[in-house]
Amino acid sequence: MANHNTPVIQTESLSKVYKAGKRTIQALSNLTLSVHRGEIFGYLGPNGAGKTTTIRLMLDLIRPTNGSATLLGMDAQKDSVELHRRIGFLPAELSLWKNLTGRQVIDYVARLRGGVDWQYVNELTERLQFDPTLRVRSYSSGNRRKLGLLLALMNKPELLILDEPTNGLDPLMQQIFNDMMREVRAEGRTVFLSSHILSEVQSICDRVGILGSGKLQAVETVATLRHADFRWVTLRLHEVANTQLLAGVPGVADLTADSSTLKLRLRGDFNPLLHALKDQYVVDIKTEEASLEEIFLSYYGNGSNANKTAEPLKERV
Amino acid sequence: MQGVVFVETLRRTWRQTLFWGLGLGALAALVVLMLPLFDAIDFAGILESMPPIMLQAIGIGDDMEFAVSPEGLIALGFFGKMALIFMVYPVVMGMRVTSNEEDDGTLDILLSQPIPRWRVMLEKFAAYLLTIFVLSLLILGGLWLGAGAVNIPLDPGRMAEASFNLLPTLTLVMVFTIFLGALFSRRQWVLALTTIFVVASFMLDSVGGLAKGSAAETLRLISFFNYYNPSGVMQYGLTWGNTVGMLAVSAALLAAALWLFQRRDVGT
Numbered sequence: 384m385a386n387h388n389t390p391v392i393q394t395e396s397l398s399k400v401y402k403a404g405k406r407t408i409q410a411l412s413n414l415t416l417s418v419h420r421g422e423i424f425g426y427l428g429p430n431g432a433g434k435t436t437t438i439r440l441m442l443d444l445i446r447p448t449n450g451s452a453t454l455l456g457m458d459a460q461k462d463s464v465e466l467h468r469r470i471g472f473l474p475a476e477l478s479l480w481k482n483l484t485g486r487q488v489i490d491y492v493a494r495l496r497g498g499v500d501w502q503y504v505n506e507l508t509e510r511l512q513f514d515p516t517l518r519v520r521s522y523s524s525g526n527r528r529k530l531g532l533l534l535a536l537m538n539k540p541e542l543l544i545l546d547e548p549t550n551g552l553d554p555l556m557q558q559i560f561n562d563m564m565r566e567v568r569a570e571g572r573t574v575f576l577s578s579h580i581l582s583e584v585q586s587i588c589d590r591v592g593i594l595g596s597g598k599l600q601a602v603e604t605v606a607t608l609r610h611a612d613f614r615w616v617t618l619r620l621h622e623v624a625n626t627q628l629l630a631g632v633p634g635v636a637d638l639t640a641d642s643s644t645l646k647l648r649l650r651g652d653f654n655p656l657l658h659a660l661k662d663q664y665v666v667d668i669k670t671e672e673a674s675l676e677e678i679f680l681s682y683y684g685n686g687s688n689a690n691k692t693a694e695p696l697k698e699r700v
Numbered sequence: 701m702q703g704v705v706f707v708e709t710l711r712r713t714w715r716q717t718l719f720w721g722l723g724l725g726a727l728a729a730l731v732v733l734m735l736p737l738f739d740a741i742d743f744a745g746i747l748e749s750m751p752p753i754m755l756q757a758i759g760i761g762d763d764m765e766f767a768v769s770p771e772g773l774i775a776l777g778f779f780g781k782m783a784l785i786f787m788v789y790p791v792v793m794g795m796r797v798t799s800n801e802e803d804d805g806t807l808d809i810l811l812s813q814p815i816p817r818w819r820v821m822l823e824k825f826a827a828y829l830l831t832i833f834v835l836s837l838l839i840l841g842g843l844w845l846g847a848g849a850v851n852i853p854l855d856p857g858r859m860a861e862a863s864f865n866l867l868p869t870l871t872l873v874m875v876f877t878i879f880l881g882a883l884f885s886r887r888q889w890v891l892a893l894t895t896i897f898v899v900a901s902f903m904l905d906s907v908g909g910l911a912k913g914s915a916a917e918t919l920r921l922i923s924f925f926n927y928y929n930p931s932g933v934m935q936y937g938l939t940w941g942n943t944v945g946m947l948a949v950s951a952a953l954l955a956a957a958l959w960l961f962q963r964r965d966v967g968t
Contacts, residue, residue, distance in 0.1 A: 439967070442812050443811075444808060444811060444812070444967060445965040445966065445967075446963070446965055463816075464815065467812055467814040467815075468814035472809075472812040474805075477805075477809075492809070492813060494704045495705075497814070
């Protein structure tokens with residue numbers, strides 16, 4: 384049994400190499416990471432970065448080439464059965480038995496876990512607005528995701544490992560999911576969730592680990608990352624645009640003008656920008672969220688220009 | 701939890717087992733119902749006019765008297781000629797133990813529950829083994845019903861032995877499929893190699909039976925069909941050496957499958 388100060392997740396030089404014929408693929412390289420009790424930890428990275436490999440190693444679905452993972456004070460490989468009793472898991476690509484109804488799937492997993500509080504299951508079902516009477520084959524991807532979340536949550540596990548949990552969920556359901564995760568944290572339980580969308584992680588996570596090409600690039604608090612966050616803004620004016628209009632406006636960078644259109648990178652609030660435009664007739668404003676890669680380049684590359692080639696990212700684990 | 705996978709596997713399989721069993725049982729009954737026709741067409745006379753090599757080719761040995769008896773016709777026409785059809789069932793069920801679930805991705809959910817991998821495999825195997833036993837019972841039922849309908853006196857003990865002679869053979873094929881499923885994560889590989897194993901064994905046994913005294917006859921020894929031998933069972937009863945041998949090989953393959961599956965990556 385882990386004491387209160389033991390990290391809920393502790394990996395030491397965890398590595399995984401896949402062999403495909405004569406080729407070897409380093410899917411994960413020397414991952415050393417700690418996740419603490421009662422936190423929501425976001426595991427961020429683009430597709431193919433090694434997020435799912437890490438999660439599969441933690442769940443003992445695959446075996447490490449090197450290193451080790453300890454969850455809840457137990458070895459992920461040797462104590463996998465006992466660990467699975469205390470972990471709730473949602474895979475990124477959730478496949479369930481298509482001929483069973485949602486209720487039958489829940490019942491099967493509940494029996495495998497030695498029983499479940501059906502009143503709590505019903506509460507979750509209601510909250511997720513999920514109809515368990517239909518067959519899995521007839522569920523939309525969003526409804527399958529809800530069923531997966533239900534399976535992960537229904538035993539009130541000490542640790543939730545969720546791989547891209549909000550894939551396929553509509554914005555309303557994403558909000559409900561965020562609320563549920565905050566409740567899990569409030570109960571002192573721990574959430575490890577992977578995502579490739581920064582804004583999703585920002586809204587609920589306490590800390591974020593950033594993975595790229597199988598290597599952990601950094602672990603930061605969300606507050607720190609928020610300082611690095613920016614968005615791309617396109618303004619269409621009635622008159623011909625001039626970059627001088629916005630020169631010196633706080634948070635504005637990478638300003639370009641083309642005819643009546645201004646493009647810029649904005650960090651922080653909109654208000655200074657709008658204030659600077661108070662004498663202009665603004666026809667249209669479009670905003671585009673910066674990609675994860677752009678934010679990290681901006682953050683770690685001391686980036687005044689997010690598009691420039693960044694130096695290798697500094698490891699801050 | 702103990703037995704959950706076993707019960708769930710049976711719950712999901714009983715319908716298919718019943719359909720398979722009823723189908724094969726009906727086929728068995730049909731063969732028995734057709735037995736009077738063989739007398740009507742003077743089947744014995746037809747066989748006597750055939751050259752020995754042709755008789756060997758259709759699976760009739762030197763004992764012509766047995767070949768034209770009801771038991772002989774059932775052994776040859778049903779248990780012998782339909783052998784490849786019987787083998788489909790254990791391959792389908794063997795694939796369901798891990799291969800299909802791994803390919804579909806449902807194994808991830810199953811193995812992330814508090815149940816060891818070996819137990820998942822063993823409980824599923826036990827459930828499908830039980831369905832093979834039920835299949836044999838339904839085949840025996842078909843033979844008994846057919847015999848009753850045309851009033852042919854068949855030795856019930858021998859019919860039971862011939863039906864249960866299927867058990868070690870079907871178990872071996874199922875376990876071989878499970879073993880390949882533990883070895884490879886791709887369903888296509890498992891299906892292709894199992895098919896090659898079954899068809900090649902059948903060919904080796906058939907050709908080996910024809911070419912007496914040749915290398916093919918020696919090679920026949922590595923075919924599991926050689927130890928299935930429905931005619932021998934119908935004439936002299938179960939050969940315990942063959943039965944125990946096939947079950948021992950099955951047990952060894954199952955142990956190897958459990959060992960391999962416990963150690964390898966899943967879903968890669």
